[in-house]
Amino acid sequence: MPTYSYECKKCGHEFDIVQRIVDDALTDCPECKAKDELKKVIKAGDGGFALKGKGWFKTGGY
Numbered sequence: 001m002p003t004y005s006y007e008c009k010k011c012g013h014e015f016d017i018v019q020r021i022v023d024d025a026l027t028d029c030p031e032c033k034a035k036d037e038l039k040k041v042i043k044a045g046d047g048g049f050a051l052k053g054k055g056w057f058k059t060g061g062y
């Protein structure tokens, strides 16, 4: 299951949550209870993936 990161535009609270793809995106902040203030943060440069990519590149360049 993918992990989604959300950031609250109101209080700045950031958190990760594991959701199924079919689950609706969250809209309410669990911290300050603000409604419709969450935005989904897309982590394009995920650390684990980047490390794996480097290792693969090294192996391939042998």
Ligand SMILES: [Zn+2]
Binding pocket: 008, 009, 010, 011, 012, 013, 029, 030, 031, 032, 033, 034, 037
């Ligand atoms: Zn908040």
